[in-house]
Amino acid sequence: MPIDPFADLPTHAAALRRGDYSSVELAEFCLDRLERHGPALNAVVTLTRDRALREAKRADADLANGVDRGPLHGIPYGVKDLLAARGYPTTWGASPLRDQRFDHDSAVVAKLTAAGAVLCAKLAMTEWAGGFGYQQADASFTGPGVCAWDDTRWSGGSSSGSGSAVGAGLLPFALGSETWGSLHSPANNNGVCGLRPTFGRVDRTGCMTLSWTMDKLGPLTRTAHDAGLVLHAIAGGAPPGGDGKAGGTGEGFPRDEMVADRSYRYPPDENDAPAFKLAILPGAADRAQDAVRENYDASLKTLRSLGTVEEIELPPYPYSIAATLIINAELASAADDFLAAGLTWDLTAPEDRFGGYAARLIPAVDYLNALRLRAKFARELDALFAPYDAVVTPARSTVAPPLDRPFDRYAPGTQAETLGGPANAAGLPGLCLPNGFDPDGLPTGLNLVGRAFDENRLLAVGRAYQRATDWHTRRPERWA
Template sequence: MPDFPDHPFATVPELGAALRDGRTTSRELTEYYLDRCDELGPKYNAVVTVTRDRALEEADRADRELTDGNDRGPLHGIPYGVKDLLATAGTPTSWGAAPFKDQVFEKDATAVRKLADAGAVLVAKLSMVELAGGLGYDQANASFTGPGLNPWDPSRWSGGSSSGPGSAVAAGLVPFAIGTETWGSIVTPAAYCGIAGLRPTYGRISRHGAMALSWTMDKLGPMCRTAHDCGLVLAALVGADPDDESCLDADWTYPVDDAPPRRFRLAELKGTTDRLQQEVADNYQAARDVVAGFADIEEAELPDWPYEEVAGTIISCEAATVFEELVRDGSIREMTAEEDRWRIYSDLMTPARDYINAQRLRRKIQRAMDEFFADYDAVISPTLSTVAGPIDQPFHEWSRGFASTSIGGASNASGIPAVSVPNGFGEKGLPTGLQFVGRAFNELTLLRLANAYQERTDWHTRHPEV
């Protein structure tokens, strides 16, 4: 093991400093994390494939370049993992589903290529809910690799659909990972596993080479030890891509040295704490008190739109279209979760007018949300209403009686960014999360808020005994 403290849970800047001052090499780091993936990956059902040969080749290149004075930036020589719906040349990309477990693509996804260009080292393909949850699963055991297990308590779920990235970062198998979110799939495992997760604006990161679930709602994003790490990873991924017409060439750099021009102004939605587990509510109030030291918080209400219905209709219709071939060829019967074998049939029967009307309403929702955020830097809220639930119970059983505000549906329907960071521990010592949601393409403000909170707290330094 390379010689510096708390190594498995070190941040990207800490690992970068150790590389540059000679305390370790990329090869040493890479071999260490490869071994952790081999040893601990099965313990949490977190790893599908360890990419050892590729990783060592990339690590050796990173070391040579650093020796020659060619420094590619903060991610140079840093190992990482990707959710197994991102194509990696010559390595299986399973999409978490049994029918595709031997699927191999010839080229890397754009995000994987960009991380290679930044000098990062791919060590593992990480587990996920089958087909990213697009078939409507209601249980943790919805992947051919088994349920995602939470490193804080393996009898609890790590969250979906980016279950492997959540478990792997929390357990110190990788310093950071790339997840995806259509509705909750980055912020949920981030909150349940006690790490940071950034869902960027729709169109901020290319999805070329990623499995499609919902063409108009899918987003890629970083899952890391800290919000600051998320910003460093995001900076390597942004930019236009001719292979993804939805990806915009919007300027964005990180980090920046200038301080915010004023105190932040945040909205807290009416009823934010009404239907939360008590510990979640208590941790949110304590976090809110910290944030109040650098931000003004006022109660507000979102514009009155059917956010969840619009987002749910769009996802159901687009996912049914994407996966219709599974019905035609009978592969749908190979899904792990029982409900994933039949729910698509009802989605396939959704009238076209419902989808068209949902998209028409979505335009109005996007406009309304943009106008709402003209008055606020962000909405502050608990990320989720409960801690992670037991892996042996359907979601609807252990979450009964609890609910978050409508910001989840509203923000994903409108494609705006969010960041979740840990803010304490609740039932059974499981992590809870604090979330900031902001205006489209305003990730920098959200990171400033999250960084300011993490500078004043130490929840992000806690890690499970693995």
């Protein structure tokens, strides 16, 4: 049976169990596509071929022996190159760190190994996850990330390779990270789903730190349902024990002390609500491009057929200022050795070479006041969002920007994401869904935001929306 590069996870899982193709055949198929098409997208840092084939052979042997590790068993994936994989380079997108290697897997890679998934690639990202303030697409030693739908457009940052690899059908799913927009930007630009979990939902042991109190790891997938399946596998703390052949379990890294002691189950035991209660923000699409606004309005019409939609207003806080200050202050600490050694002068984007130094001058009192303000508005947002299954906004105000133009010269004055600052600072989950295209065939996205640890309510809305629409089934013909 031919392998469909754009198949969702249940389709691959069923085919593997029927024997339509083996995990080794699926891994070789993805490795070949990564090798052939990855360079055109600037999406791949390192192919993990030996490990992939070893893991795929084990997955096939397990199924043959009646051992089924779940819905990700035998399915290939890739990870943003800020996640360690034992023995392979983990470059953080930065030229000075091309040869950086770790002796252990990150916690999420170890958990996916335990779930039977097959690691095929370390995927491109903007250098230091964009923390030094890049202002244009060419901000990684692998080159600017290229959109899966148009090779003159940006794939989004900072999880650029993860977004384009899934968007172009090179991998069934990939992991990325978000501090502020780094999952939703590539999801929007490449027409895929991006799930930003609640802060603390996923163990970050073995992951590069940009901001200790805002970094979050999550999946990029074809569907909302797929995103839930991946989150089920990676949620919670690092797995205990493990065999050395699997690459370790995050041992050897400083532990992520901010992992929440909260269980997560997907699919959930309860059924979806018969009708959803949704909220929107006044003016959320007013400054968006025409196609973004039109597709958002059409999405709201669909959502109104699934439940109720009413307006709410955010409490008046300087969300973006507080979020920016927290990120910059924590970056200055996380990157202190890198900055002190002058390694920024070997970064790709000219503005990244000096952008981190100003952060070292942030007064402690400003940082502490921003943390106090965040605690206050996080409580108020929780109370405001409590009655709703999701708050709905455009995922981004624009389609993928041109590769050859600085960001501030493309649709100047537009908002990146209305809830980007508030939701990320408060650690709230978000789900980005494809919801249409502009006249040039570039995808747009819809953003669902919920209360902390309410990912399953967002996923329920996302599944219902995708049952009512077919945007998630569209594929860029170039890669078919």
